[in-house]
Amino acid sequence: MFFMYLLIVGVSAFTIQPEERTVASGNCQFRGKHFKTIFGVEGEPAVLRCPQVRYWLGASASFHVNMTWRKNDSAGMAPGGEETQVWVKDGALWIVPALQGNSGTYICTVRNASYCDEMSIELRVFKKTEASLTFISYPQILILSTSGSLVCPELSEFTRNKTDMKIHWYKDSVLLDQANEKFLSVQGTTRLLINNVSVEDEGYYSCVVAFAHNGTPYNVTRNIKLRIDKKEEETVPVIISPHQTILASLGSRLTIPCKVFLGAGTCSTTLLWWMANNTNIKSAYQEGRVTEGQRLEYSENNENYIEVPLIFNPVIREDLNVDFKCVVRNTLSFQMLHTTVKEASTFSWEIALAPLSLVLLVLGGIWMHRRYKHRTGKTYGLTALKTGHQDFRFYPSNIKEIK
Amino acid sequence: MAKVPDVFEDLKNCYSENEEYSSDADQLSLNQKSFYDASYDTLHEDHGGKLRSLGTSEASKMSQLTFKESVVVLAANGKVLKKRRLSFDQFITSEDLEAIVNDAEEEPIQPRLAPNNFQSSIKYSFNKVIKKQCTLSDTSSQGLIRDTSGQYLMAAALQDTNQAVKFDMGAYITDEDSLLPVTLRISETRLFLSAQNKDEPVLLKEMPETPKAIQDETNLLFFWESHGTKNYFKSVAQPKLFIATKQDQLVHMATGLPSNTDFQILENKP
DSSP: OHHHHHHHHHHHHHHHHHHHHHHHHTOOEEEEEEEEEEEEETTSOEEEEOTTTTTSSSOGGGGTOEEEEEETTBTTOOOBOTTSSEEEETTEEEESSOOGGGOEEEEEEEEETTEEEEEEEEEEEEOSSGGGHHHHEEEEEEETTSOEEEEOOSOHHHHTTOSSOOEEEEETTEEOOTTOSSEEEOTTSSEEEESSOOGGGOEEEEEEEEEEETTEEEEEEEEEEEEEEOOOOOOOOEEEEOOSEEEEOTTSOEEEEEEEEEETSOSTTOEEEEEETTEEHHHHTTTSSEEEOOOEEEEETTEEEEEEEEEESSOOGGGGGOOEEEEEEOSSOEEEEEEEEEEOOSOOHHHHHHHHHHHHHHHHHHHHHHHHHHHHHHHHHHHHHHHHHHHHHHHHHHHHHHO | OOOOOOTTTTTTTOOOTTOOOOOGGGOOOOOOOOTTOOOOGGGGSOOTTSOOBOOHHHHHHOSOOEESSEEEEEOTTSOEEEEEEOOTTEEOOHHHHHHHHHOOSSOOOOOSSOOGGGGGGOOEEEEEEEEEEEEEEETTOOEEEEOTTSSSEEEEOOSOGGGSOOEEEEEEEOSSOOOEEEEEEETTSSEEEEOOSTTSBOEEEEOSSOOSEESSOGGGOEEEEEETTEEEEEESSSTTOEEEBOTTSBSEEESSTTSBOOEEEEOOOO
């Protein structure tokens, strides 16, 4: 037992020591490149936030960590104070103004007494041209015929502690007039409201906020590419079948289709299922005698339908006492239709009258046949008489010709 | 016809400190902060004519009531005193109400749903995947991405929408006529969003496969509510909490503001 204790203590001490050495020697665990590339515009400020600590709750100071930045191609890059072009503030790397030469990969190192890791992030600084718009734009989507808002993104560093924040909005490089009823820049926020969104509202928008550093004014520009989508239409589904009672013979296979009409609505978010006595079919019939068939989605005259059949293999007497219901639900509504299976009566008048009707049919056939025969005979007699008359009529002429 | 007396008149002033009474909107609001936090809220809904609760102001305002279903009499603390089935188009008289209150033999109505703590008996069965490869974006037009640890989600303004996490939404059905329960799985992975406590980050939980039925692990289920272009995901395990985003925080569970709880669902477009 004592030997085991020594072994455990020895192993744990061994595993901790190298980690301490690693931290001390600066060999940090590299956690890879951050997924996001920071795009900047030449002449404007750029801020790189340390990717590892960005989403730690609270300020980085509370974690007692030391954050350092370096550029990948210059190992010894130590940012200066706020009077220089590049400096660190609250763990973020500020480059004011950013130039094309500042493009590259930056590495943030986070360390404390027992922990150290590194992560890289890429900065790309573009010249302010139309060609660069596609790279530096943030895609945003609004829905047709609704009212929505565009958000000027990633401004928190420049708008913090500012109550007088003023954002200028442009559409396709044209300043949007505040008197315009279509667009409304909401004061004190980063939002641009767009009333009754139309297809014409698609395009590139820019939001510009003023930022001063050491008495020098700078513009911070964000570009947005607005896409207008049509809302996927959803309608209240209508169950159009089955009937309230379904006739079936015991021991036979039975399929009851539940058919739902959706109009122009989407099938994808509409659920359709069967229940037996308020229980899921799979749970109610675990042996699989009664099952739900394959869901079928189809269109007729640009109107959508869904069908899910309930399959009995076979129908048994217990099914006659079960309350089956077809249930349909989507985000707009929940509906159900009850149906019961009734035994098709074994004695039916159709079956009883079948032999009688057969006899009548045979008798009728014989009578028709006789009558038909009688009529045919009369017709034949007349024909023969006519023929005889014709022969008689032409006979003298023949004689004449012989003469 | 005799005027219907207000059977709650004597009860109005009897509620204790830990109970609240309100007759606002013709409804009895009951909030009993007991140890078990029993919820009787469901009694006040009109479940397709199955059950109808008699509100205070409703009873006092109307002199002639024709009820086609049950009448429920409630004490101010939420306890169901009596229930009585009335015949169609039968007028309620003061004698009827007296009989209802004094009849000791009638059994109390049980709440339709158990309190949240005891709802694990509800079974949710998988129906179908209703959305594939869709992305969620919050009110600040931020997409959801995985954080550097890969365990959590965070919201970020993206210049490339392909960087956003894509979700498959699986719909579940239940015997209850409830909202629409869904799971959110990161497309082409086995990672499902799992709700935690208030202000705690939403976890990405690895499952061997899409659960065919969920009974105990309701953390994986969210009631999907859609209002126009706004979509909300309310935890089935903790129905007061929603999936939410907040500036510089991981995607977490929140009751509402200052966190953003509404999302836009963006369909996968080629």
